[in-house]
Amino acid sequence: MTGIAMRLIIDRERCVGAGLCVLSAPELFDQSDADGRVVVRASTDADDPAVHEAGRLCPSGALRIAGP
Amino acid sequence: MAFPVPRTCPFDLPAGYAALRTERPVSRVRLPDGQLAWLVTRYEDVRRLATDPRISADRGHPNSPYTELVTAQGRAAIAAVGRSLIGLDPPEHGPRRRMLMPEFTVRRVNGLRPHIQRVVDESIAALLAGPRPAELVTALALPVTSTVICELLGVPYADRDFFLDRAAVQVRRDVPPERRRQAGGELRAYLDRLVTGKERDGGDDLLSRLAARRNAEFDHDQLVGLAMLLLIAGFESTASMIVLGVVVLLEHGGAAAVPKDPAALGLAVEELLRYLSIVDTMPRVATADIEVGGVTIPAGDGVLLSFASANHDADTFDDPAGLRLGRGSRQHVAFGYGAHQCLGQNLARAELEIVFRSLFTRVPGLRLAVPLADLPFKRDASVYGLDRLPVTW
Ligand code: SF4
Numbered sequence: 009m010t011g012i013a014m015r016l017i018i019d020r021e022r023c024v025g026a027g028l029c030v031l032s033a034p035e036l037f038d039q040s041d042a043d044g045r046v047v048v049r050a051s052t053d054a055d056d057p058a059v060h061e062a063g064r065l066c067p068s069g070a071l072r073i074a075g076p
Numbered sequence: 077m078a079f080p081v082p083r084t085c086p087f088d089l090p091a092g093y094a095a096l097r098t099e100r101p102v103s104r105v106r107l108p109d110g111q112l113a114w115l116v117t118r119y120e121d122v123r124r125l126a127t128d129p130r131i132s133a134d135r136g137h138p139n140s141p142y143t144e145l146v147t148a149q150g151r152a153a154i155a156a157v158g159r160s161l162i163g164l165d166p167p168e169h170g171p172r173r174r175m176l177m178p179e180f181t182v183r184r185v186n187g188l189r190p191h192i193q194r195v196v197d198e199s200i201a202a203l204l205a206g207p208r209p210a211e212l213v214t215a216l217a218l219p220v221t222s223t224v225i226c227e228l229l230g231v232p233y234a235d236r237d238f239f240l241d242r243a244a245v246q247v248r249r250d251v252p253p254e255r256r257r258q259a260g261g262e263l264r265a266y267l268d269r270l271v272t273g274k275e276r277d278g279g280d281d282l283l284s285r286l287a288a289r290r291n292a293e294f295d296h297d298q299l300v301g302l303a304m305l306l307l308i309a310g311f312e313s314t315a316s317m318i319v320l321g322v323v324v325l326l327e328h329g330g331a332a333a334v335p336k337d338p339a340a341l342g343l344a345v346e347e348l349l350r351y352l353s354i355v356d357t358m359p360r361v362a363t364a365d366i367e368v369g370g371v372t373i374p375a376g377d378g379v380l381l382s383f384a385s386a387n388h389d390a391d392t393f394d395d396p397a398g399l400r401l402g403r404g405s406r407q408h409v410a411f412g413y414g415a416h417q418c419l420g421q422n423l424a425r426a427e428l429e430i431v432f433r434s435l436f437t438r439v440p441g442l443r444l445a446v447p448l449a450d451l452p453f454k455r456d457a458s459v460y461g462l463d464r465l466p467v468t469w
């Protein structure tokens with residue numbers, strides 16, 4: 009994958025708090041103590057394989073990678 | 077085709093799933109009560125339908141496909157428990173699930189690990205101090221999972237024998253519906269009293285925190301239903317994964333097969349979850365005509381999503397019938413998929429990792445006390461498992 013145009017889109021409304029994003033990339037994602045929903049820890053690079061993995065695993069469609 | 081199909085080989089899926097995936101990935105099946113439903117067997121189709129807004133989780137729908145024979149009363153009781161979470165659709169489902177999500181985050185569960193470790197260590201110490209052969213369902217799997225869920229929910233551990241017995245009866249297929257209903261009633265009455273106490277006095281546990289948040293949409297009865305769901309879901313399936321996982325690990329080299337590295341151990345647990353897929357199907361109902369897998373499921377028809385079959389789809393998993401502890405993939409759907417994906421999955425992961433690591437470290441010479449073929453596998457239960465696991469060392 010090349011380029012910088014991939015974007016990570018986060019839709020907290022859809023998040024069901026499964027935490028698979030945290031399991032696949034704990035340095036990038038966390039879950040809020042208040043509502044269990046996804047929180048992004050660091051600025052994410054959507055080309056990062058761990059981000060792709062999180063997008064593939066997320067059961068709710070809350071994490072999506074948008075193409076260039 | 078009649079459904080469910082019992083497993084014949086202890087670790088493989090019911091015969092015929094592989095052929096269904098290639099030949100009739102969405103097929104018509106006849107359930108024990110004579111009703112017809114659609115069985116969906118391919119990974120991509122299962123994931124797609126699990127997130128399709130035209131699919132309802134309502135267990136009270138007359139066509140909701142029950143894979144066991146239930147009376148009309150039984151149906152009503154299951155539907156009532158379903159109304160507390162697993163059988164809800166949007167817009168009710170989201171807010172209810174969100175009440176619970178903070179209790180089960182990865183960080184929250186990681187905070188419970190030292191505690192789980194202590195419970196596991198105590199059970200193993202008792203096991204080692206007891207007679208040989210030992211029986212691992214009652215010596216390890218049930219004590220660990222029920223202690224953890226009791227403490228989380230705030231259910232007195234002293235009452236454990238009472239509710240373990242009632243809960244075990246409730247989830248069995250081979251128990252007459254009347255006895256199941258009675259056990260369910262007793263369990264409900266017990267939780268009703270417990271929840272009433274928490275509504276009055278409060279405390280530092282999950283049910284007390286929920287009791288403090290009661291309102292018009294989430295009343296006492298809803299809270300009792302939710303308590304029942306969390307209690308049963310909290311130990312039944314994890315206990316099954318523990319005992320079946322131990323047998324599979326023993327068949328694949330025992331202590332030597334269990335990775336020492338925590339990350340590798342975590343992935344090995346994912347592979348055991350995929351491979352065993354102890355909860356085969358989840359019931360759904362189509363609310364509109366849905367085209368999938370070459371057929372059109374008409375609105376109103378019952379649908380069974382086979383997460384077990386999806387987990388053995390060769391289009392997604394190389395050599396799906398093979399156990400590869402180093403497979404390194406979390407993309408299985410053993411916890412379901414979509415908005416209803418298991419809420420307690422990270423708690424289950426923590427318990428499994430800690431049990432497998434501790435058991436095989438402390439008892440490296442563990443072995444079956446009877447031949448594999450003589451183990452009492454629950455071939456026809458809604459959660460696959462073992463009634464007893466005699467081991468020695
Ligand atoms: S995997 Fe998806 S649903 Fe689960 S916590 Fe992360 S964003 Fe939310």
